[in-house]
Amino acid sequence: MNKRHAMRFEKVFPVILSTEAFGECNAMARNISAGGILIEISEPMPLGTEVRVHFWMPDSQATIVARGEVKNHYFLNFADGAGQRSLTGMAIRFTEFEAESRELLGLGLTRMRILH
DSSP states (O other): OOOOSSOOEEEEEEEEEEETTTEEEEEEEEEEOSSEEEEEOSSOOOTTOEEEEEEEOTTSOOEEEEEEEEEEEEEEEEEETTEEEEEEEEEEEEEEEOTTHHHHHHHHHTTSOBOO
């Protein structure tokens, strides 16, 4: 049974993560929903870490800043057109959005393709 409350959208795009404990780093988002985001990162932060995620909506200069918490770690093996690959990452559950970020995210998600 799928327990997700929001649809996920497959979209690969750069993000900037910032935390008090670990500073700032660049990473790649792999999918996103109104409730959270999957981040590809070589060294996932500890579970429970509070993080700010900064990213930009496609075809826009609008900046989204979301606060969240690291909820899961992932190590995925998969095959794509380039052959066998692996991905290390972490799932971040959004807890709040800064300024008008929630509305901007909602508008941007309507333009993205659904991930099953």
